[in-house]
Amino acid sequence: MQVLCCDDDFECWRSQARQLLAQNVPPHDVVWEDERIPQLFAAEPAPAYAATASTHRVPAELLGQLKSAARYRTPGRWNLLYRILWRVVRGERQAMLAGDPDGSEMHRRIKSASREAHHLHAFLRFHPLPADEQLDYVAWHEPAHDILASASMHFAERLGRQRWLIATPRDGVWFDGKQLHYRQPCPPEWLARAEAVRGKDDALWETYYASIFNPARLNRKVMQGHMPLRFWKGLTEGKLIPVLLSQARAGSQKDGQAVGVAGKTGKVIRLMKDRVAAGGPATTQALSNHSSTGDS
């Protein structure tokens, strides 16, 4: 049994896997550990398999899928990927399809990782740094999978030449206005800058969030299904959610109006023609007697 470690780096795993394939090492004779841990027993001499001279053809589609699935964090994530690779290069192409037990698991991981990239695009919050000369925006985010490097370019497309930084517990990216710089682990000075803005309020956004919510349609389950609880603490609106939920249950659910609006003085609008006995401005006249147009 060979014990390997690739530091959760796809390119490293790829070159290890290429070598193993060339030596004809079957999946049950190799295991990837998540960290380099000293082995209790000295590595056994690997059983010698007859190496094949021919190079293995890996479908381009599979390579992309393995790369995507590798972003999914789970103990022993590399073992499944090698087993699928092994099966496919030996002609068992169904191993990469969703109907296969291995393929199904790979597709589940791809889906989860891509969902997590989407969560980054959706739930990351940038804080402006108006006084800073080197940086326009900074953000803190806690993704569940290794998607930061592959999914961050999205923000360069959104923000043009602005300079921004994203720090996570594992890694970080910095866009200097022209290029993206990726670091793993996240440098301490990046972490410090992100830490400084965590949990900052934003009155305008919180106002908007509370006002656009319709208490008559209260549906916590759907909200939570789309926006998992773990993200709430990173969102300034997160702290409003329990308040809005309980206000809705305590009576504001009777109609759609936001609590902040209900207390204000209202204003009924009276048309000119009602206010002036006759001869109101032409605009009002035009509104109150439509000539029929179109195909009615």
Added chain:
Amino acid sequence: MELIEKLTILADAAKYDASCASSGAPKRSSKGKDGIGATNGMGICHSYTPDGRCVSLLKILLTNFCLYDCQYCVNRRSSDVPRARFMPEEVVKLTLDFYQRNYVSGLFLSSGIIQSPDYTMEQLIRVARLLRKEHQFRGYIHLKTIPEADPALIEEAGRYADRLSVNIELPSPDSLIRLAPEKQIGSITGAMGTIDSASNESRADKRAPKFAPGGQSTQMIVGADASDDSRILHTAESLYGDYRLRRVYYSAFSPIPNSPASVPFQAPPLLREHRLYQADFLLRSYGFKAGELIGAQGNLPLDIDPKLAWALVNRAQFPVDLNLAEPAMIARIPGIGIRTAQRIVSLRRLKRIRFEDLVRMRCVIDKARPFIITSDYRPRQDTVESSQLRRQLSDQPAQMALWA
């Protein structure tokens, strides 16, 4: 009035428009350019409110002063609501700020009718023009179209907006006359026609400026009048056909403050709305016709989804052999979606489909079971009566009551 107070009022006033979609725009990027904003056709939900709705755009009214008196609308002139009006520059500032902080992917701007339809439309266009021209904003813009506005203004709006929408409001012209006395079905469909032909012309000539590339959508209010689901779905189907609408949104009528006697003061019919969206999806993506899903009158069942309902009255077409059937027929099986149908088709090129394959592909097995044949499975329930199957498979729904 402070900006924050205006935002409180004008976001509250805008919430009854269901759409918050930022999808369908062409790919645009600001990478390496002045200005900000990108679209990729997909749309992003940046947050969800406790009603389970997606927050994708800054959705506000320019003003909720309104000369119209539509009974179902919280902003009708006879409603005693607080009123406010944004300056176009204020909307621009809010949009850019919210966009850069990654709260939203763009703007959905609508307005009450002030002074005249043309004047109102001009104000909406002014905001979009400022964003696109002065600030080189490449994010998503959805503009509400005022149906009575000059067609030339509608055409100008389409040069800045990704999506335009004209709300049909109510499924029947009679209800519109009764509940929205200032609106006319003719001007609504007229504006839809203007948008459709302008977008046609722009597509036909590649050098022509793009016109509302995200297409047009509309909204129908469900439950404010007595129209049934058959009427609603048939109306939607003809709108999809006549004006090539990208989406029809269904908005369960929410009780409004100071509710007039002409509209119900009841909890919004959310489950009914949900079934309409499911049926609408079957129209748009599965090739169903409205007439297959519902008769000339009546409502969709609430206890089962419309695809299952269709299958139960068409038992003669089932069970379907997954190893032989046409892909389109596989997608018509309850519990099997379009993506799974595609996966089944690619898998069966390599091997015979077995029952366990469906479990792995995460079909809704309980729903699919009575309707399928695989190489190792044939439904025992094939002979079970539809009425009995329906009892087994119903969701046992409960419409939420208002003060439960």
